[in-house]
Amino acid sequence: MISILELILELILIYLILSIIILIISAKVSVKNVMNDKTIGLVIAHPDDESMFFGPTIITNIIKNKLFIICLSNGNHYQIGHQRVLELRKSCKQLGITSVDVIDDKRLEDSPNIVWNKSIVKQYIEEFVKKHNINCIISFDDFGVSGHQNHKILFKSIIEMNLNNIEIYFLESVSILRKYLSFFSLPITLFLNLINFKNDYKLNIISFCDYLKLLKALHKHKTQMLWFRHLYSFFSKYMFINQLKKFK
16 A cells, blocks of 8 residues: 555656656747747846846847846945956856946945835936837846845836836746746646736746756856855756746
């Protein structure tokens, strides 16, 4: 007779095998969710946000779209802003992005304890949109994945802007459990995506080969690669999966 423990272990094994199979075939899922002929503006708060959180979105969309990045701070929290900007440019080059606008404004200080002025944030985003003729904006949602104040203010600023004829997508934050399930969160993500009947989500999933490319980009941020970020680079679902929700 099979014990409850054995049954649980078998179910876990089946789940892990299913996750690996889905990862292998996930490129087909991503293709269906890729945008076409857009000029995308990715709005981030700090150098390394692009590879820590938005890597799957960048990799799956950069081939068929123009993609520009604006980073609202130079990441000067530990007085190494100049070095972090150089790391950001190297990371973007690894990902195939040639244009990155970095804002160096003391009013937009890199800090989890400072709430940026929305008027200043809006001004820089408006200039960025006009400069590159952006018709699609992607940024953080109201929780900002990690709850960082600098991430959250981007969402609050963007939804208040008058962005006519511009599609807006926000990266969906998830529970702490799903966040650190790595690619093993794929079955849950796909299931939740299937039961959502509204056509307002873009699901971007990358293959293991693309993950290795993203990993190289993340490692360009040498000053940020502390021990816990090495763990993050494998255990975070954001290194494999991005679910973007359209704002209406």
